Amino acid sequence: MKTFSPRQLGAAIGVSESTLKRWIDKGRIRGIRTSGGHRRVSMAEAARLIREQGYGLVQPDLLGLPEPPLVLDVEALVEALQAALLEGDGFRVHGLVVSRYLAGDESAAICDNLIAPAMERIGELWKDSDEGILLEHRATDLCVQALSRLRGILPRPRRTDPLAIGGAPSGDPYLLPSLMASVVLAGSGWRVDNFGPETPLASLGQCAAGTGAELVWLSFTSYGNAQRVLPEVRELAEGLRRSGIALIVGGQAWPRSPHFRTTTTTFGRSMRELFAFAQGIRLKRNLAEPRSDDDHASGGTS
Ligand code: B12
Known part of the structure; x- marks a missing residue:
């Protein structure tokens, strides 16, 4: 896990080292102690502080981030992301995505308003050149990396949080939509297992019942595939209904x-x-059984 000293984090957001130490000692920031007793702050905790208190990044490089974009309107941000994706510049892609999160955007908005439109434009290129397909593959990989890093700085789920599982059905090779679903749910208090593309729906149904999942998502991006797998979707929907598990289906x-x-x-x-x-x-569940704010979840399902 990447951590920062009070001096590094303070310099990054324009706050003195002594103030940062005081905040850690008073519990305003969750600090970690090294074996030598030094205070450290995780990137996830730094992200929470920056988002909640609205700090600007004075020296983003100290947090491993590029300068945030000077533009703020959505259209310009989509263009900037599209350019970074086409140039294969992973550092800028990651910087754009994470800087929007630090500026206060929800991960769902980052997916809907920034990443999906940039990918949509990249999707027009294959018609004109053979290179287009390669660009789509590379852009997908860069978005996967950026979303995975975004997920790494989201608040960690608790053991008592509900579980959501999902993927894309067989015949659907698309990585991003299901990954986005997992990031969005992980950021809103769910433990998440994303099975990604080519997930057999019968296995997904069994897994949901066996693990006590409370939500299953399915994403469809491969055109013409829905008709083929419709009987499996109906069977899954019926099985989940009997077990009282919610199902949501989406995708272009x-x-x-x-x-x-x-x-x-x-x-x-x-x-x-x-x-x-x-x-x-979640709301219905919390009203039915108020949960205790105990331990955080650890390990693979997070
Ligand atoms: C990347 C990409 C590929 C990559 C996929 C790599 C990978 N492993 O993921 C590769 C190169 C493999 C590929 C292949 C093909 N592709 Co392609 N591809 C794309 C591209 C550029 C991006 C797809 C993507 O990831 N988008 C990002 C996602 C997250 O955005 P989204 O799908 O809009 O999802 C949003 C919503 O739908 C919703 N959502 C999604 N899932 C869910 C789930 C739930 C539960 C909910 C609530 C909401 C939700 O939220 C999302 C965020 O806002 C699209 C362009 C486009 N317009 O999307 C073309 C596109 C989908 N591909 C297309 C085509 C034609 C093909 C090929 C036939 C090309 C070919 N000549 O080989 C093949 C077919 C593959 C197949 N078996 O289906 C066309 C489809 C057009 C059509 N109507 O048929 C598109 C639209 C490009 C275009 N404009 O022509 N492709």
Whole structure:
């Protein structure tokens, strides 16, 4: 885990080292002690402080980040991300994504308003050149890296948080939509297992019942695939209904026609809708059984 000294973090956000030490000692920031007794702060905790208190980054390089973009309107940010993706500049891609999170954007908004539109534009390139496909693959990989790093600085889930699992069905090779779903849910108080592309839906259903998952998401990006796997989706929806587990289906290639509706399934068009749906489930759950604020979850499921 990457950590920072009070001096480093203070210089990065323009606060003195002694103030940072005081905040750690008073518990305003969760500090860690090295074996030698020195105070350290994790990147996740630094991110929480920066977001909640609205600190600007005076020296972002001290936190391993590039200068934040000077532009702030969404259109310019999408263009900046598209350019960084096309140039294969992972440092800038990561910087754009993380700097929006530190500036206070929710991860769902970063996915819907920044990453998805930039990828959509990159998706026009394959029609004109053979290189387009390679650019799509590389851009996908850079977004995967940036989203994974974003997930690394989100608040850690607790053992008592509900579990969500999901993926894309067989025949669907797309990595990003399901990964986005996992990041958005992880950032809103869920333990998450993302099985990614090519997930057999029968296994997903068994896993949900066996692990006590409370939410399953499915993402469709491969056009024409929904009709083929529709019987499996219906079977999954029915099994989950019997177990009282919520299912949400989304993605650009899930058809809107009534033929694809099942009475027990919710349909969403964006990560914001996924976030809202998941928040609704959490709210009901918390009202039913108030949880204790004990230990954080550890290990793989996080
Ligand atoms: C990257 C990419 C690829 C990569 C995928 C790499 C990988 N391993 O992931 C590769 C190169 C493999 C690929 C292949 C192909 N691709 Co492609 N690809 C794309 C591209 C550029 C980005 C896809 C992506 O990741 N987007 C980011 C995601 C997150 O955005 P999103 O899908 O819009 O998701 C949002 C919402 O739908 C929603 N959402 C998504 N999932 C869920 C789930 C839930 C529960 C909820 C609530 C919401 C939700 O929230 C998301 C965020 O806002 C798109 C362009 C585009 N417009 O998306 C083309 C695109 C999808 N591909 C296309 C095509 C044609 C192909 C190929 C046929 C090309 C070819 N000649 O080989 C193949 C087919 C592959 C297949 N089996 O389906 C077309 C499809 C057009 C169509 N109508 O048929 C597109 C639209 C490009 C275009 N404009 O022509 N592709």
